[in-house]
Amino acid sequence: MPVDEEKRYPVCVAGARHRPPEDAGGVSGYEDFLSIISDPEHPEYNDYLVWAEKDTDGRKFDPEYFYINEVNRALAKVK
Numbered sequence: 001m002p003v004d005e006e007k008r009y010p011v012c013v014a015g016a017r018h019r020p021p022e023d024a025g026g027v028s029g030y031e032d033f034l035s036i037i038s039d040p041e042h043p044e045y046n047d048y049l050v051w052a053e054k055d056t057d058g059r060k061f062d063p064e065y066f067y068i069n070e071v072n073r074a075l076a077k078v079k
Helices: 026-037 045-055 068-076
Strands: none
Touching: 026 045
16 A cells, blocks of 8 residues: 555554454453353353453443544554
8 A cells, every 4th residue: 555644654444343352361262252242141241241341431342343443543542
């Protein structure tokens, strides 16, 4: 891609889905997490959603969520 001298880098140009919460336990831990939050009857459902809020600024964790402007605001803080 050509460099745009008006932009700060790095910059995200595309993406999909929310990243796993911190300390999710790798791939298998994230798979377990997704299974639990997809089942409101699971005994740990609420605990896992509350735990994941630390990565969503208080929003309910949605594994399909992706907002490129939010990613780029975070990247703009990288020095």
